Amino acid sequence: xxxxxxxxLARNKEYYRDRASLIWSFVMPPLIIAxxxxxxxxxxxxxxxxxxxxxxxxxxxxxxxxKGVQVIRYxxxxxxxxxxxxxxxxxxxxxxxxQFWVNPISQKSDFVKTLFIDHASFESxxxxxxxxxxxxxxxxYVDWAIPGIIGMNLMFSSLFGIGYVIVRYRKNGVxxxxxxxxxxxxxxxxxxILSRLIIMIIVSAIVFMxxxxxxxxxxxxxxxxxxxxxxxxxxxxxxxxxxVASRLANEExxxxxxxxxxxxxxxLSEVWFxxxxxxxxxxxxxxxxxxxxxxxxxxxxxxxxxxxxxxxHHLLVLGLMTMVFMIIATSIFRWRxx
Amino acid sequence: xxxxxxxxxxxxxYKNVNAVNGISFEIEKGTCFGLLGPNGAxxxxxxxxxxxxxxxxSGEIRYKGVPNNPQFRHEAGxxxxxxxxxxxxxxxxxxxxxxxxxKNSLPIEKLVEQCALSEFLHHPASKLSxxxxxxxxxxxxxxxxxxxxxxxxxxxxxxxxxxxxFWNLINNIKNLxxxxxxxxxxxxxxxxxxxxxxxxxxxxxxAEGTPQALLNEHFGVSxxxxxxxxxxxxxxDQFEVTSTEKNEITIISKNLESTLQxxxxxxxxxxxxxxxNPTLDxxxxxxxxxxxxx
Numbered sequence: 001x002x003x004x005x006x007x008x009l010a011r012n013k014e015y016y017r018d019r020a021s022l023i024w025s026f027v028m029p030p031l032i033i034a035x036x037x038x039x040x041x042x043x044x045x046x047x048x049x050x051x052x053x054x055x056x057x058x059x060x061x062x063x064x065x066x067k068g069v070q071v072i073r074y075x076x077x078x079x080x081x082x083x084x085x086x087x088x089x090x091x092x093x094x095x096x097x098x099q100f101w102v103n104p105i106s107q108k109s110d111f112v113k114t115l116f117i118d119h120a121s122f123e124s125x126x127x128x129x130x131x132x133x134x135x136x137x138x139x140x141y142v143d144w145a146i147p148g149i150i151g152m153n154l155m156f157s158s159l160f161g162i163g164y165v166i167v168r169y170r171k172n173g174v175x176x177x178x179x180x181x182x183x184x185x186x187x188x189x190x191x192x193i194l195s196r197l198i199i200m201i202i203v204s205a206i207v208f209m210x211x212x213x214x215x216x217x218x219x220x221x222x223x224x225x226x227x228x229x230x231x232x233x234x235x236x237x238x239x240x241x242x243x244v245a246s247r248l249a250n251e252e253x254x255x256x257x258x259x260x261x262x263x264x265x266x267x268l269s270e271v272w273f274x275x276x277x278x279x280x281x282x283x284x285x286x287x288x289x290x291x292x293x294x295x296x297x298x299x300x301x302x303x304x305x306x307x308x309x310x311x312x313h314h315l316l317v318l319g320l321m322t323m324v325f326m327i328i329a330t331s332i333f334r335w336r337x338x
Numbered sequence: 339x340x341x342x343x344x345x346x347x348x349x350x351x352y353k354n355v356n357a358v359n360g361i362s363f364e365i366e367k368g369t370c371f372g373l374l375g376p377n378g379a380x381x382x383x384x385x386x387x388x389x390x391x392x393x394x395x396s397g398e399i400r401y402k403g404v405p406n407n408p409q410f411r412h413e414a415g416x417x418x419x420x421x422x423x424x425x426x427x428x429x430x431x432x433x434x435x436x437x438x439x440x441k442n443s444l445p446i447e448k449l450v451e452q453c454a455l456s457e458f459l460h461h462p463a464s465k466l467s468x469x470x471x472x473x474x475x476x477x478x479x480x481x482x483x484x485x486x487x488x489x490x491x492x493x494x495x496x497x498x499x500x501x502x503x504f505w506n507l508i509n510n511i512k513n514l515x516x517x518x519x520x521x522x523x524x525x526x527x528x529x530x531x532x533x534x535x536x537x538x539x540x541x542x543x544x545a546e547g548t549p550q551a552l553l554n555e556h557f558g559v560s561x562x563x564x565x566x567x568x569x570x571x572x573x574x575d576q577f578e579v580t581s582t583e584k585n586e587i588t589i590i591s592k593n594l595e596s597t598l599q600x601x602x603x604x605x606x607x608x609x610x611x612x613x614x615n616p617t618l619d620x621x622x623x624x625x626x627x628x629x630x631x632x
Contacts, residue, residue, distance in 0.1 A: 002438055002439075003438060005438065006434070006435050006436075006437075006438025006439060007435070007438075009435075010424065010431060010432075010434075010435040013426065013427060013431060014424060014425060014426040014427060016426075017427075018425070018426055169424075172421075172422035173418065173421045173422050174421070174422055174423070174424060176391065176418060176421065177416075177418060177421045177478070180389055180390075180391060180411075180414075180416040180418070181411070181436065181439045181440075182411045182412060182439055182440065183439050336391075
C-alpha cells in the first residue's frame with residue numbers, strides 16, 4: 001500500500017507539473033462543446049415529426065401520408081412521452097384510444113395538431129379525441145452531444161494519458177529501475193490507474209460544472225449514477241490503454257496503436273451522431289467499444305433520467321471489459337522491452 | 339569471512355550470441371568486487387542476471403547461500419549504467435518516491451550528506467549534469483541501506499574530476515562495511531577501488547584475484563620509459579623493449595638496478611627517465627593481446 005501511495009503521489013505531481021498537458025485537458029473539452037453549441041444552435045429540423053403510439057387506423061394512415069411529415073412508430077408509451085417532452089417529435093397520437101399529446105412549449109406541436117385533428121369538431125367538443133399535454137424544454141443538440149464530448153475526452157485522456165507515460169518510462173529506463181526495486185507490476189499499474197482516474201474525475205467535474213453553468217444542460221438523472229458510469233467507463237478505457245502500453249518501448253508505434261482504438265470509438269460510439277439507422281455491422285462494432293456503453297448510459301441518465309436498473313446492461317459490459325482488459329494487461333506486462 | 343554472493347557457471351545466450359559463457363565467482367562480505375573488461379565483454383549482462391533483471395539461460399546465483407533469495411530485493415542497492423529519472427519530479431521527490439518502496443529507508447538528509455546532493459536537491463531530476471545524476475542514482479541505490487550495492491559503470495562519461503569525486507563516495511560507502519559489486523572498463527578505477535577483480539572478455543573470466551596479485555602473477559617487473567631518441571635503436575636488442583609508441587621507449591625490467599646500470603653503460607640519455615609499475619591496462623594487453631579500448 002505504501003508503495004502504491006508513493007507511486008500515486010509522484011505521478012500526480014508529474015501530471016500537475018506537465019503544464020502543457022494540464023492546460024490542454026482543461027481547454028480542449030470546453031472548446032469542442034463551445035463549437036458544437038454555436039454550430040448547432042439554430043439547427044432546426046425541416047420535418048414535422050409525428051409519433052404514433054400503437055396500431056394506426058385507416059383514417060390516420062391517410063392523413064399522415066403527407067409530404068414533410070416523418071412518422072415514427074412507438075410501442076412503449078413511456079418512451080414516446082419522453083420524445084414529445086424533449087421536442088424530438090412534435091405530436092404523439094394513439095389512435096386506439098383516440099388520445100393525443102402535445103407539448104405546449106413547442107410551436108410546431110400546435111401546428112401539427114391542426115393537421116391531424118379536425119379543428120372545428122375538436123373546438124366544439126364533438127370530437128372523440130382527447131388532448132393531453134407534456135411539458136418540457138427542447139433537447140438541443142448540445143444536450144445530446146455533451147455526454148459524448150465528455151466521454152470522448154475521457155477516452156483520449158485514459159488511453160493516451162496512461163499509455164504514453166508507461167511507454168516513455170520503458171524506453172528511457174525508469175521502468176527498469178522500478179523493476180530493480182521491490183515494486184510489483186500490479187502495484188505500479190494500480191498507482192498509474194488511480195492517479196489518472198482521480199485527475200480525470202476532477203478535471204471532468206470542473207469542465208462539466210462550468211459548461212453546465214453556461215449552457216444549462218438537460219440533466220434528469222442522478223449525478224451519482226453519472227459519476228458511477230464515468231468511473232466504470234474510465235476504468236475500462238484505462239485498462240485498454242494498459243494493454244497497449246504493456247510491452248511497447250516505441251512512442252510512435254504506441255501512438256499509432258492508441259489511435260487504432262481511439263478513432264473507431266470517436267466515430268462509432270455515438271459521440272457526434274446516433275447510429276439508430278446505421279447498418280447492422282456498424283452497430284455490432286459499436287457495441288464492442290467501451291466508449292459506446294459509457295456514452296449511451298450517460299446519455300440515458302442525463303436525457304431520459306434513467307436509473308441504474310435501466311443501464312445495468314451497459315454497466316455489466318463495462319465491468320466485464322475492465323476485468324478482461326486488466327487481466328490481459330497485467331499478465332502480458334513487462335518492465336522492459338522484450 | 340563468508341561469501342555473500344556465489345555465482346556458479348552462469349550462462350546467457352541471446353539468439354546466436356553467447357553474451358555470458360560460464361562465469362563463476364564468489365564475493366566476500368564487505369569487499370569491493372570488480373568486473374573488469376572492455377565494452378561488450380558481458381559485464382552488464384552478468385551483473386543484471388545477479389540483480390534479477392535479466393533471467394540467466396543457466397547457472398546458479400546464491401545470495402547468502404540461498405538461491406532466488408526473496409530478501410535480495412530488499413537488501414540490494416542497484417545503480418544501472420544509464421537511467422533516466424522521472425520527468426517532472428525534483429531530486430528530493432525522486433528520493434521520497436524510492437524511499438516509499440522499502441520497509442526501512444534511510445532518512446533523506448543522510449543520503450544528501452553521503453552523496454553530496456544538497457546543491458541540487460530541489461532541482462528537476464531531468465535537468466542534472468552527468469555527475470549530479472550519477473550521485474542521485476547512487477543515493478537511490480543506497481536508499482534502503484543495502485548490504486550489497488551494484489554499480490554498473492558508474493563513472494562512464496564523467497569528467498576526470500567528477501570521477502575522482504565519485505570514487506571518494508564509493509570509498510566512503512566501502513568504509514561503512516558494505517559489499518560493492520562494480521563493473522568498469524577503467525583500469526585505474528578498478529585499481530583504486532577494488533579488493534577483488536575478475537577480468538572478463540568475450541563472456542568468460544580470463545583472470546581473477548586482487549589487483550596487486552594479478553599484476554605480480556603476470557608481471558613481477560617494472561617498466562622503464564625513455565624519451566624516443568634517448569636510446570639508439572641499434573641498442574634495443576640488449577633490452578626487452580615492449581613498445582616504442584607515443585615517442586616513448588618502454589623497457590621491461592626484471593631487475594631494476596642492473597637494467598639501469600646497463601643503460602648508463604650504453605650511454606643512454608636518462609634525463610627524461612621514468613620508472614612505473616605495470617598497470618591493469620598492461621595486464622589486459624598481455625592476456626588478451628588487445629587493448630581494453632579496442
